[in-house]
Structure formats: C-alpha cells, structure tokens
Amino acid sequence: MMRRVTPEVRKAGTGAGGRPRDPELGPAVLAAAAELVVRRGYHGVRMEELAQLAGTTKTAIYRRWPSRAAVLLDLVAQRMPPPVEVDAVLPSGMAGSAENEDVVAASRLLARSLSDPAVVHCVMGLLAEAVHQPELGAQFRAKLIEPQIAAADALVAAAKKAGRCPPWVSGALLADIMTGSVLQHVVVRGQPADDAFFAELAQFVGNALR
Amino acid sequence: MMRRVTPEVRKAGTGAGGRPRDPELGPAVLAAAAELVVRRGYHGVRMEELAQLAGTTKTAIYRRWPSRAAVLLDLVAQRMPPPVEVDAVLPSGMAGSAENEDVVAASRLLARSLSDPAVVHCVMGLLAEAVHQPELGAQFRAKLIEPQIAAADALVAAAKKAGRCPPWVSGALLADIMTGSVLQHVVVRGQPADDAFFAELAQFVGNALR
Amino acid sequence: MMRRVTPEVRKAGTGAGGRPRDPELGPAVLAAAAELVVRRGYHGVRMEELAQLAGTTKTAIYRRWPSRAAVLLDLVAQRMPPPVEVDAVLPSGMAGSAENEDVVAASRLLARSLSDPAVVHCVMGLLAEAVHQPELGAQFRAKLIEPQIAAADALVAAAKKAGRCPPWVSGALLADIMTGSVLQHVVVRGQPADDAFFAELAQFVGNALR
Amino acid sequence: MMRRVTPEVRKAGTGAGGRPRDPELGPAVLAAAAELVVRRGYHGVRMEELAQLAGTTKTAIYRRWPSRAAVLLDLVAQRMPPPVEVDAVLPSGMAGSAENEDVVAASRLLARSLSDPAVVHCVMGLLAEAVHQPELGAQFRAKLIEPQIAAADALVAAAKKAGRCPPWVSGALLADIMTGSVLQHVVVRGQPADDAFFAELAQFVGNALR
DNA sequence: CTTTAATCGAGACGGTACGTCCTGTCTTATA
DNA sequence: TATAAGACAGGACGTACCGTCTCGATTAAAG
Missing domain, CATH: 1.10.357.10 (Tetracycline Repressor, domain 2)
Incomplete structure (x- = not known):
C-alpha cells in the first residue's frame, strides 16, 4: 500500500492539520519587543503590553515561546548581524x-x-x-x-x-x-x-x- | 528653616539620641547578599530571604539602602579589588x-x-x-x-x-x-x-x- | 426571503447535501460527560477533556451544543427518570x-x-x-x-x-x-x-x- | 522565672508582633462580596473587582482567605441568620x-x-x-x-x-x-x-x- | 462522475480570570 | 531612635479554560 503523501509539506511545528499559525504574528511580536526594549529596557518588556502592541494576546505569545526570555533571545538572534x-x-x-x-x-x-x-x-x-x-x-x-x-x-x-x-x-x-x-x-x-x-x-x- | 529629614535611608549618626544602629547588621547583610548572589544569581536575591539569611528583617535593610540594587552595588564596591x-x-x-x-x-x-x-x-x-x-x-x-x-x-x-x-x-x-x-x-x-x-x-x- | 442559517449549532438534517453527522458522536459525548461529572464535578468537565474522552474534538461538540451548560443540561434531561x-x-x-x-x-x-x-x-x-x-x-x-x-x-x-x-x-x-x-x-x-x-x-x- | 505575658492578648492569627491587620478590611471585603454576588452571581465575583470594590488589593484578600470560595463561604456564614x-x-x-x-x-x-x-x-x-x-x-x-x-x-x-x-x-x-x-x-x-x-x-x- | 455542501480532526486564536510572587512602604509593640 | 514582625498597595507573572476560527481531508447526496 502506498503511503498517502500530504500534497503540501507543512512547515508548522507539529506537522499535521489544524488551523495554521498566523504568519504575521511572530514577526509582529518581535517587532513590538524591539520597540519596547529600547523604550523601557529589558525588564520593562511586560508580556501583556507586548501582546497588546503586537495586536495579539499573551496566550498566542506563550504558544510560540516558553518564556519572556525566549522572546528576547529570538529578538537578539534576529537583529544581530x-x-x-x-x-x-x-x-x-x-x-x-x-x-x-x-x-x-x-x-x-x-x-x-x-x-x-x-x-x-x-x-x-x-x-x-x-x-x-x-x-x-x-x-x-x-x-x-x-x-x-x-x-x-x-x-x-x-x-x-x-x-x-x-x-x-x-x-x-x-x-x-x-x-x-x-x-x-x-x-x-x-x-x-x-x-x-x-x-x-x-x-x-x-x-x-x- | 530646618530641613525635614526623611526617616528612610538616613545616614547613621545624623542626630543625637535614639537607639544606635546595630553595627554588625550592615556587614551581615552584605555577606548574605554575596552568598545569595552566587547561589541564585542577581534576580534570585529576594529581600525577604536576604533579610532572613542575614538574621534581620526587610525593615532594617531598607533603612540602610534605598533599594535592592543599592545593596548589590555596595556589595560589588566592597568585593571589587x-x-x-x-x-x-x-x-x-x-x-x-x-x-x-x-x-x-x-x-x-x-x-x-x-x-x-x-x-x-x-x-x-x-x-x-x-x-x-x-x-x-x-x-x-x-x-x-x-x-x-x-x-x-x-x-x-x-x-x-x-x-x-x-x-x-x-x-x-x-x-x-x-x-x-x-x-x-x-x-x-x-x-x-x-x-x-x-x-x-x-x-x-x-x-x-x- | 430565505432565512440565513448560522452554520453553528444547526439542527442536523436541515438542508440537503453535505456529509451526515456521525450518529454515535452525540451519545458518546453525553456518556463521557456523565463519567466526567461524577469524577470531577460540574466545573471539572473541561471541554477539551470531554471531547478526548468521547473520541472526538471540541469542534464537533460545539456544532451540536452552543455551550458547556447546554451539554450538561441535555445530560440531565436524558438521565433523569x-x-x-x-x-x-x-x-x-x-x-x-x-x-x-x-x-x-x-x-x-x-x-x-x-x-x-x-x-x-x-x-x-x-x-x-x-x-x-x-x-x-x-x-x-x-x-x-x-x-x-x-x-x-x-x-x-x-x-x-x-x-x-x-x-x-x-x-x-x-x-x-x-x-x-x-x-x-x-x-x-x-x-x-x-x-x-x-x-x-x-x-x-x-x-x-x- | 516568670513567663512574660504580652500585655494584650492579640487576636490576630499568628500571635506575635508586626503591623496589625486593618480591622475594617475584612468586613469591607465581605460587604463588597455581598454586593457583587447579587449583581453578578457566584461566578461573577472576580477577585480583582472584589478587591477594588472593597478598597484593597487581591494580596490582602488572599492573606485572609485561601481562595475565592472561602470568602464566599464566610459571607454566607455571616449573613445566614x-x-x-x-x-x-x-x-x-x-x-x-x-x-x-x-x-x-x-x-x-x-x-x-x-x-x-x-x-x-x-x-x-x-x-x-x-x-x-x-x-x-x-x-x-x-x-x-x-x-x-x-x-x-x-x-x-x-x-x-x-x-x-x-x-x-x-x-x-x-x-x-x-x-x-x-x-x-x-x-x-x-x-x-x-x-x-x-x-x-x-x-x-x-x-x-x- | 463530478460538483456541492456539510462534517470531521486538529489546533491556533482572542479574551479573561486565576492564584502566586516580589518590591518597597507602612504601622505596630518592644528594646 | 532602631528593631522584629508582618500587613499593605501595586503590579507582573505564567497557567488554564472558554468559545471561535481556519485549515485540509472526508463523506454522501445532487446534478
């Protein structure tokens, strides 16, 4: 029996179906984090405010990153030349x-x-x-x-x-x-x-x- | 006009009367801070735990230093060669x-x-x-x-x-x-x-x- | 004028075509709800867990009932002598x-x-x-x-x-x-x-x- | 040696010194809870709103009661004839x-x-x-x-x-x-x-x- | 045999409240 | 006046759940 191949190789984490992640959400969070971190410093980046500035909610952020530190780490990894x-x-x-x-x-x-x-x-x-x-x-x-x-x-x-x-x-x-x-x-x-x-x-x- | 002295973070020995500060208390706090900072890192130094480890209370610490950062700054100033x-x-x-x-x-x-x-x-x-x-x-x-x-x-x-x-x-x-x-x-x-x-x-x- | 039927909580069999509802799914949900409600109490019935225990998903449940309370109400109506x-x-x-x-x-x-x-x-x-x-x-x-x-x-x-x-x-x-x-x-x-x-x-x- | 008797038998929980609990705070919370519970029902009593209505904070409430249910239980105990x-x-x-x-x-x-x-x-x-x-x-x-x-x-x-x-x-x-x-x-x-x-x-x- | 339409599993999403934790201030009684 | 003790206001944390949504895949009846 031939294995059914999903027509499109999905890039999302887990692999199978489900509503796809909003592709604009991750970048929006990082951009908001960059803005907040220069405005208020590392500890001034509050998750609630970050979510609001990115046009989303804390839940969505914590679905992508396990902690605030992980978000900021990704921010650095992206901005670092x-x-x-x-x-x-x-x-x-x-x-x-x-x-x-x-x-x-x-x-x-x-x-x-x-x-x-x-x-x-x-x-x-x-x-x-x-x-x-x-x-x-x-x-x-x-x-x-x-x-x-x-x-x-x-x-x-x-x-x-x-x-x-x-x-x-x-x-x-x-x-x-x-x-x-x-x-x-x-x-x-x-x-x-x-x-x-x-x-x-x-x-x-x-x-x-x- | 007499300057009103805020009771907090007063330098010791400003006025005359009153119970003198316990001279062992300040050093004990700094020693406890040094121990905690290596055990738990900068953010792991909680004021309550610091006071307890130094054998005193938060009140006494805040009478000597205006904030947690001030304590740690003094710690560095003391330990730095x-x-x-x-x-x-x-x-x-x-x-x-x-x-x-x-x-x-x-x-x-x-x-x-x-x-x-x-x-x-x-x-x-x-x-x-x-x-x-x-x-x-x-x-x-x-x-x-x-x-x-x-x-x-x-x-x-x-x-x-x-x-x-x-x-x-x-x-x-x-x-x-x-x-x-x-x-x-x-x-x-x-x-x-x-x-x-x-x-x-x-x-x-x-x-x-x- | 044709009445616009909201896709959610539609009564089964209203229109013509389309995949028919799985007839075993509704009863399975009620049975699972009965089990959960005795195990964990009214507030312990979580929709996600309920769906999993019934072998289905939240989506399918919310297509049949408008809310958690409606499910439990139906459960009572069925079990009550x-x-x-x-x-x-x-x-x-x-x-x-x-x-x-x-x-x-x-x-x-x-x-x-x-x-x-x-x-x-x-x-x-x-x-x-x-x-x-x-x-x-x-x-x-x-x-x-x-x-x-x-x-x-x-x-x-x-x-x-x-x-x-x-x-x-x-x-x-x-x-x-x-x-x-x-x-x-x-x-x-x-x-x-x-x-x-x-x-x-x-x-x-x-x-x-x- | 005679046991030193504290001049005033404290009624607060732990017994010894410290800032005494604000005696108006507990009753204010219960009164606010009574108002909220009739306005919004049992589940409508949100801790944050309750605190605000009582003129205090969540922290102070959780210091007196271990959970929301405990507050409401005390409310009943007080109002019940x-x-x-x-x-x-x-x-x-x-x-x-x-x-x-x-x-x-x-x-x-x-x-x-x-x-x-x-x-x-x-x-x-x-x-x-x-x-x-x-x-x-x-x-x-x-x-x-x-x-x-x-x-x-x-x-x-x-x-x-x-x-x-x-x-x-x-x-x-x-x-x-x-x-x-x-x-x-x-x-x-x-x-x-x-x-x-x-x-x-x-x-x-x-x-x-x- | 193709189109159509509704279902299904899967899981991300906005929103809301929770109970915990910590800081720095305060208010007592005692030394 | 300093102290121990601990309550207080304020605020952020990370978790949990609800009900909605958006996908691709599936399943029958209608054309």
Missing part, C-alpha cells in the same frame, strides 16, 4: 597584502555586532538571567556566540595560512577581545561606539597581530 | 626594563578585577537594570569604573614617559580591552578565567604595546 | 384504599428523581450558573421541572377526587417537599439517599396527608 | 399549648434561613464547587449546616418531651424538609418565597406532626 564572512574580507587575489589590514577590518566587523541598542539591552538582561538558568545560557551561546566564534576561527585560520597572523592567536581570543571591548566601552562605561573608538581599537589589534 | 597602583607595578629603579613586562603585568591585575563570581553576577544584573535607570548607572560608574580608568590612565602615562608604551594608547582603551575581554570570556561565553586565558591575553597586549 | 405517572400509581380499581399508601408511593418515586449522582452534580452546577443566566434557567425549568410539577399536579388531583388527599395540598408543594428534601439531604448535607431516609420521609408525608 | 433557639419558641410557661403551633413556628424560622438572595446565590455556587472539593464541603457543613441540625434536634427533643411531636420525627429530617423545600421552591423552581408558600408549608408540617 551575521558573523564575519571570511571570503568577504580576504578575497583570493589579495594575497600579498602589505600589512594585515584585512584581518583588522574583519575584526572591526566583529566589534560592530553590538551596534543595535535593542540588541545591547537584550543581551545584558539575558546574561543577567542566564547566570543561574543554565538552559537559557546554553541557548544564548548556541544561537549567538558559537557562530561568531566559528567565523572568527575561520578568519584567523585563513590569515595564518597567508602569514598575516601570529600562530599563537586564536579566533576565540580575537572574538573575546573585539566584542568584549565594545561591551565594556558601551554598556559598562556608557560611552558611544563611535569611529574614534573603533579606530583606536583597530590600531591596537593591528599592532598586536604584527 | 582596588584598582592598579602604579607605584606597585612600575618601581622607580626599574627604568630600563628590556621589554614592557611591567605594563603587561599591570594589565593582568586590571583583568583580574572580575575574578570574584559574586562580583561578576552582580555587575551583570546591575548593568541590566542601569540601562534604563540613569541614576543607578551613574553611581555604578562613579563607584567602580572611574577609579579604574583613572588608575589605568596614570599607569599608561608613566609607561609612556618611560618609553615603554606607544603614544596612541590611552588608559581608557587599555582598561576597556582588559576588563571587557574578561567579561566576554567569563560571562558571555561562560568560559573559566584561568591562567591559560590570562596568558593569551597578556601575550596579545604585550605584542600590541611593542 | 420520567416524572411519576398517575395511572401507574393509582390504578382505577384501587379506589377505596384504606390508607393513602398510593400517594406516598408516588411521592417516593418523585423523590427518587435525584438518585443518579451524575444528575445531582449537574443540577447543582446548572442552578449555580442559571442564577444569573435567565435563559439557561428557563430551559432548565422547561425541560426538567415543569413536567415533574405537571405530573405531581395530576397525581394530587386524582388523589383528591378519591378523597385520599386533603384539599389544601397542591402538586407543586408536594414536589417541592419531596425533591427539595432529597436535594438538601444529599447535596447540602452530603448524606446518602438510602432506604432509611426514604422511609422516614414517606412516613412524614403519609402523616401529613391524613 | 442564627439557627432557631428553642427557648425563644418554647417558653417555659407555654406547656399546654393546644396544638403544635410552636414547633411549626420554629420550623418556619428554619425555612427562612434562605431569605437573603446573596446567601442563596452563594450557597448554590459553593455546593457546586464543593461536590468534588471535600475540604470545602466539610467546612461548609461544619459552619452552616451542623449548627442548624443541632438546633433542630434540640427543638424536636423539647417538643417530644412535651408530647407535641411524634417520636419518629428527627431534627435532621425536619431540617432537611424545611430548608430543602425552600431551596427547591426558590432556587430550582425560581418561585418567590412569599407568605403563601410558607403558610402552605407550615400547614403541611403541622399536619404531619399531629
């Missing part, structure tokens, strides 16, 4: 680059991950909550941090092969330094992440990679 | 040091500010709350960050005068990089701040200061 | 009965209306809901109470004609006393409706009718 | 009363327990909830029913001693009949509990007690 792409920074023909300007440029991109204020506010709140909520921390790292580290590793590996990076530098270290410095500068010290700061940082890193 | 002392790192007779090992050593001290887990957890929570609570952020920076920057500035100035530091390096940048990298490594990525990491970081900084 | 039939109790030839044992026997039947625990639980819940839901109350009385009163009235009229019942006794009063006493005894006081109680009650009524 | 007092009905000098009018009068009082509409609505809702919530049912009976039964028992015992009541009549039976009949008449059938009904009922009972 994708990690550095090696090929975009180290084009094949660029082999004999006089200095290591290409690696430095890539590092600048890494640092600019935290340029969106909504992202910054969410990240702080999530980290504070994740400290003693291991599952949240694991998801946070899997969704946001590990791709970044992987990209940095690939970047460093390519640079090493081309002789433009000392062998003792690791991608993880580079990522820690770039994003960490921005975090400290912006969030902890409350300073603007302007071009002057990025220039200083780039010069520091460029000097270290000599 | 004092900022680097220039004289301890750059002794007068050490002038012609072959390399820049002394500045690197000072930077390591700067980085080790965040070695206490209680401090790390508090800092994250306080920052998350401070994002939309400007007064808290100002106090945070005045108590914790500005002394650090000042110390780093003094350190860098002395090193520059001795020719062991490039002129484009600022103390603020050095502090941002050192503490920020540790913050990222420990809190965001959840990695241990062990000697291997500090060594990598020191080598990076040492290379940059050449 | 039919009201007393005069002829069954007062056979024509039994005219000169020495006592009034026949009326007493009829009253016992009246009282036994509430012997089914599912019925008792439903009745309580329905009444509680009907207090401020006049339409539900009206349906409740029309379906369950008025037939009982009518039967009691007929019974009393026949008994009066045969001289076995004082002229000041009405069927409504008799019904109130018999069913009300059982309600109080069983539901309010939580006592079993056993033979001893019915005997006591019958003796009381028999004495009153002398 | 006290059970019949034998001495008030059977004065010592009234021994040779021609008929049994005194017992009948007492029964009428018994029946009038359900004259308050707020009481009736609450009783119905409580009973519906108590069906499968044994603890609530037990409290309901202990607070409301058992005193009534005890009073009826005392009444019947005194009447028997004076020869104005048949030996086979129990107080419980009399209470079941009186209150149950009213319950049925008012709640189930939706008829008014007017004098005509009470007269009919009294005549029936008076006849039975002959």
